[in-house]
Amino acid sequence: MDHYRVGIDGGGTRCRAAVAGADGRILGRGISGAANILTDPETALAHIRLATEAAFQEAGLPASGLSAATAVLGLAGNNVADAVSFIAARLPFARAQIVSDVLVALQGALGDRDGAVASLGTGTVYSIRQQGTVSMLGGHGFKVGDLGSGARLGQGLLQEALLAHDGIRPTTPLTEAVLAEFGRSPEAIIAFAHTAHPADYGRYAGRVFSAAAAGDAVGVQLVRMAAGHIDQTLDAIVARGVRTLCLVGGLAPLYRPWLADRPGIAIAEPAADALTGAVALAVQASASDPFPNHREAAQ
Template sequence: MPKFILGIDGGGTSCRAAVAAPDGRVLGRGKSGAANILTDPDAALANIEAAARSAFAEAGLAPEAIAEAAAVLGLAGNNVGDAVNYVRTRLPFADAVIESDGLIALQGALGDEDGAIAILGTGTIYLKRLAGKVSYIGGWGFAVGDLGSGARLGQAALQECLLVHDGIHPPSDLAASLLVEFGNDPGQVVEFARLARPGDFGRYAPRVFEYAEKGDAAAVRLLRASAAHVDEVLDLITADGVERISLLGGLAPLYPRWLAARHHGKLVAAAADALTGAVAIAAQRFATAGGR
């Protein structure tokens, strides 16, 4: 059994780490920059190490002792073999398991119970656990997936703003507020969109919620279409017998009232965050591995 275990939650904007005793008791936490193993694996490695060292320091441990730790990392892109292999062989830990960012979030939200999570952020992905078996739904990315996500919703809002500009759709306060931001020049919207990454589109999603709450017809229409995509996945998940669903991600606080009433009774708050989930998985995994 390792002397210390590490839970690591690496994401596109930051990387968080928690060092714990082998039983899962957290001793210290640390944070660093982005850990995206697909777009920049070397920066991800550096930030994973920095977050881990910082967690050890906060625990009053020598940062070099990370080399004796066994880690569970939850990372986006964990299903892309090349990136994972590159990172796995270069991690500065005694032992490490790379899981998906979704799995550590599921563990954090539900503990060891059955249920599901809907991660509603820049992208969307759903995980469910039934009789202990975890399965994934969606999560295919912006180009042909991520329906209901912030990126798709923000993109739809910019598209709406051009439809209004052309007179194809009636004026809307949402569209007007967006077009103003681009100097009332649709060409600037197009130029932005041409180079925009999903996160750039996603920044406009909260505004759709904001205008929908005020009753703007276009915002309500876009948001209902977006929520309908989420609803149909929740229908599938509940049809399988899932009774508890936690919404996670940046849009989680905004979405509930737009989802179908049939789902409201199943929504439960997450018990804990993804970092806690990573620590919990590490405690289980390495205790088992050690034959305890």
């Protein structure tokens, strides 16, 4: 049986998989739901398998090929050892390496070039490559980090809706729409928040940006605050001597008009997506025994 290379890009909203041959040519792709191994490891594991099986099916390959495949998985929540151990022990692949979802985004966007990638989606995290050494900023998770993320935007919107309901701040069309969605019931919002995952909050991010573009005061406030957090991190990255920045993720194009200009700093378009980066790393890993360790600098 041929040994295939599998790349996984698992984030807080969806999990994408691709299967490739030894040359790295992608043969099939698959997609499933959220794959944050920290907030919901059981579901993440199920979605990893579903996405990979879908990729094999699209390629016309038997699902039994998973057990002989070499895989690199870029997963949200990879910085918590217990979650990584739980997932690693249950993966269906012959060989697998779990890395940060931002590392596969870096590889996809810049290949082997130096520069920095800001991954702006349900979460936020930043990767920097300088002379072959990779370091990361942010990515500390929704509860204590991910400033500027879609999840934080959604959470902030619900907070503002409650403040408007209580008469502490003026109501705007955006907060009025959210209150109406929850039947104007603070208890309903609290119940939602009690069980909500980052992706649940993140679904409100697009509405925040749309409202901000229309001049809604709460939308503008939330986006400006979030963009300020991102700008602060980008400034710290530039201060390290980085001259090429790349913005990726579902919120990247929405943030561009709200971010500060940086004369002399190139904003590069990504060469490829994170899934392509994961496949490239899987091809590299399959040529190494043991798997390569991606050299990371201390933050």
